[in-house]
Amino acid sequence: MLAGDTPIPRDGGGPVFAEPWQAMVFALVVQLQERGVFTAEEWAQALGAEIREAIAAGGCRDGSDYYERWCDALEHLLIAKGLASHDGVDALAASWVRAAEATPHGTPIRLENDPQRRIG
Template structure:
């Protein structure tokens, strides 16, 4: 599905300060690297094309900028995750309800996990009910 702001969105994505150094992307947190790798793997498996990805990411960045979002790149990977979520929903591989339920499960798991321990879904007290 093409969005009317595809060209603008793609241009904004190209102009966004992606966190990087001379060797390529840099990640402030492990989840950022995992999200990056997930998109690369899905694209390599043919789940979506590079053009579809650029359009989805560009649209998310355009929306964030239109809403006064950060232009310094500090929220780049949040936009990355939003684009992935919306693209997977658009392709019928995920649902809004499913994504929301999983996010809630992770939040409960985080709350139930002792400080300093890894957060895993198994820590969600409502999991398996």
């Protein structure tokens, strides 16, 4: 479970998500924490660092980029633990962009739609 003091936008007591991906990254962080990949303290430190860095760089102070900070914190925490690499994350992100560009409007974007995807 997330640390009790982890700030999460709430409405009526439950988390608020403007987009499905926000709920997905939230759930991913909770699952990784429950499985012992990182502790609540490690997560709080990583997320806090990302929020402080974003604010120092002139980022949103209204919280509208909150879940982007979750993504950044998760990425950096997994890299720090040796479970991901900068190159691997960048390559996967580029693959998703190519897949999105190759996917007809109105159909789900799937990684296998990346025309440069290597199979096997």
